[in-house]
Amino acid sequence: MTDATAQSFIDTFERERASLPGADGWLAARREAAVRELADAGLPHRRLEDWKYTDLRDVLEKAAFTPAPVHQGAVFLSEEDTRNGAALFHAIDRYKIVFVNGRLNRALSDMEDLPEGVVLKPFADVLGEAWTKALIERRFEINWQAQSVSALNMALMADGVALHVEEGVTLDKPVHLIFLAADDGASHMRTLVRLEKQAQATVFETHASAGAAHYFVDLVTEVSLGVGATLNHIKLQDEAEDAVHLATMRAALADEAKLDSFTMIAGGGVSRGQTFVEFEGRAAEAHVNGAYALRGKQHADQFCVVDHAVPECNSHTHFKGVLDDESQGIFQGKVVVRPDAQQTDGRQMTNALLLSRDASINAKPELEIYADDVQCAHGSTIGELDKDALFYLRSRGIDEMTARQLLISAFLDEALDYAPHEEARAELKALVAGWFEAGNLSAEDIL
Amino acid sequence: MLEIKNLHVEVGGKEILKGIDLQIGAGEVHAIMGPNGSGKSTLSYVLSGREGYEVTQGSITYKGQDALAMSVDERAAAGIFLAFQYPIEIPGVTTMTFLKTALNAQRKARGEEELDAVKFLKLVREKAKPLNVSDEMLKRPLNVGFSGGEKKRAEILQMSILEPWLAILDETDSGLDIDALKVVSEGVNALRSPERSMLVITHYQRLLDYIVPDKVHVLSRGRIVKTGGKDLALELEKSGYAEYGADEAA
Numbered sequence: 221m222t223d224a225t226a227q228s229f230i231d232t233f234e235r236e237r238a239s240l241p242g243a244d245g246w247l248a249a250r251r252e253a254a255v256r257e258l259a260d261a262g263l264p265h266r267r268l269e270d271w272k273y274t275d276l277r278d279v280l281e282k283a284a285f286t287p288a289p290v291h292q293g294a295v296f297l298s299e300e301d302t303r304n305g306a307a308l309f310h311a312i313d314r315y316k317i318v319f320v321n322g323r324l325n326r327a328l329s330d331m332e333d334l335p336e337g338v339v340l341k342p343f344a345d346v347l348g349e350a351w352t353k354a355l356i357e358r359r360f361e362i363n364w365q366a367q368s369v370s371a372l373n374m375a376l377m378a379d380g381v382a383l384h385v386e387e388g389v390t391l392d393k394p395v396h397l398i399f400l401a402a403d404d405g406a407s408h409m410r411t412l413v414r415l416e417k418q419a420q421a422t423v424f425e426t427h428a429s430a431g432a433a434h435y436f437v438d439l440v441t442e443v444s445l446g447v448g449a450t451l452n453h454i455k456l457q458d459e460a461e462d463a464v465h466l467a468t469m470r471a472a473l474a475d476e477a478k479l480d481s482f483t484m485i486a487g488g489g490v491s492r493g494q495t496f497v498e499f500e501g502r503a504a505e506a507h508v509n510g511a512y513a514l515r516g517k518q519h520a521d522q523f524c525v526v527d528h529a530v531p532e533c534n535s536h537t538h539f540k541g542v543l544d545d546e547s548q549g550i551f552q553g554k555v556v557v558r559p560d561a562q563q564t565d566g567r568q569m570t571n572a573l574l575l576s577r578d579a580s581i582n583a584k585p586e587l588e589i590y591a592d593d594v595q596c597a598h599g600s601t602i603g604e605l606d607k608d609a610l611f612y613l614r615s616r617g618i619d620e621m622t623a624r625q626l627l628i629s630a631f632l633d634e635a636l637d638y639a640p641h642e643e644a645r646a647e648l649k650a651l652v653a654g655w656f657e658a659g660n661l662s663a664e665d666i667l
Numbered sequence: 668m669l670e671i672k673n674l675h676v677e678v679g680g681k682e683i684l685k686g687i688d689l690q691i692g693a694g695e696v697h698a699i700m701g702p703n704g705s706g707k708s709t710l711s712y713v714l715s716g717r718e719g720y721e722v723t724q725g726s727i728t729y730k731g732q733d734a735l736a737m738s739v740d741e742r743a744a745a746g747i748f749l750a751f752q753y754p755i756e757i758p759g760v761t762t763m764t765f766l767k768t769a770l771n772a773q774r775k776a777r778g779e780e781e782l783d784a785v786k787f788l789k790l791v792r793e794k795a796k797p798l799n800v801s802d803e804m805l806k807r808p809l810n811v812g813f814s815g816g817e818k819k820r821a822e823i824l825q826m827s828i829l830e831p832w833l834a835i836l837d838e839t840d841s842g843l844d845i846d847a848l849k850v851v852s853e854g855v856n857a858l859r860s861p862e863r864s865m866l867v868i869t870h871y872q873r874l875l876d877y878i879v880p881d882k883v884h885v886l887s888r889g890r891i892v893k894t895g896g897k898d899l900a901l902e903l904e905k906s907g908y909a910e911y912g913a914d915e916a917a
Binding site for chain 2 (some may be wrong): 608620630
């Protein structure tokens, strides 16, 4: 059954189809198929287990987004206010690709002087290449309900970036993808990353508002790592408080490939981050970690599936978060170890700290194991600030607010330490410190 | 320095302290001894301002001020220090960071200039050396994975850096072997001065061989039942607490 909101997206597609990238090539048929899929299934809703805690259909229906316009005029990029996520990572030498309202802004971007063997282009420019087609058409072994939203993205993706690194090449500087919303509305983007054998790259991703308040970001990131390739990935989500953020990353790893991904969620109204990892080769390694600091009525849902289909792979997932006011956090994680995946090492952990009586967290870490020679562990803790620790700190003259900040920072730092880039990690820690200052960690909140 | 008058304290609706009177002058060291459950730790927590300890009657006057009107951190900044019987583990906060935050918080509260990193490091090294607190220990999260002796040495290090006017030592001897006890006691004795007072809470006389008190009080069932000189501790060691109505064998 097509719901009204799915229909409005389909209407957008009908209006814009001729101008969407790949309209006259193989992608057109894929988009048609995606539209049919969207029409049949509609947007996901809470009766689907994977969407139990985030009723995307309801959220998008209430928000009633119209397509984001092409932004006119300048965009102000603050590089100094470290409390604003958009200002992060600017001190780090990097290639910069800026999207405004879902469209590449060349004037703000700096993607010149790439080393030999590296392609970094809008994906529309490389649709003719075999690797982009392979990535876009890729199907994962297990089809999760959570993946159904990729049809929405497939139908409407209007811009995005493709990064390709040739065999044995190490990208000398991080690639920083900055997604800014300057005007209200919905935007749909796609990132494609392919690292060939033994290639290495670091990708930063920032999502923030540059003036927009009520907007929808829909991003799908497709990652494919060749034998022994390494991708370090840091994503910072600091959207406006009335924004809806939907991001899906799907990664496939060949033998001995390594994915090290870290997500920090600081801002956004409703957000859903999905990560799917599929091991295709032996002895590969995936780290999917993150931290979040929520307040107000923020709702952040992290959904992570790691599929061990082959032997000897390691996966590590750890999310830690603090929740204040009436915020809601969700962690749904699943590690699947299929019959052939002997000698798997799969770890999954989530810890949440509730700072207010009205904040809530739903944690669902799951293991599904069909092999017998494996090491797997999962766990979840939910707690509040340790009163004994607070008393101890205060008995040394540290005021209550500082004592609380110290304990919360210590809690989040353990997760932030996973961020696979030293300078970026330090900037994320500074952002978290700013979160406290901007916040309302008042004495009245004490449980 | 400290004047406690007719102090009654309830914890969870149960009266634990039933009328304590105690005066400690500047430079004096008093010991409080007593059986388990007599209210020794309650007294130390009430003095430091811990929540959940309700004063139903009486007063605590510290340096002429009503201590009960002050918060935990205000009391600390005013110079009240409690060395914990069981120091709390703080994962993720290194001992060094903690010490610096605490010292500068107190200095700030007193309107003094905060110490910069260089001066602070010099101060810590100077104070840590006699207590055998290594740099490696200072880099570890506070009290996490510390042995019993390390925890107590870390407490005394905090005390010697914060330089309180009233130090309350709650069973500082528990869990210490004789060598560690010596190191800790020397650390405490080094802080004795005509302006600094101490309240040493202990179950055993042993500690008082090293930290020699001016007065000894026996606390039993929430009341001070006897006060004497340092010899009282020796008597107690021989006779036990039975005559003071101990509920259990000491």
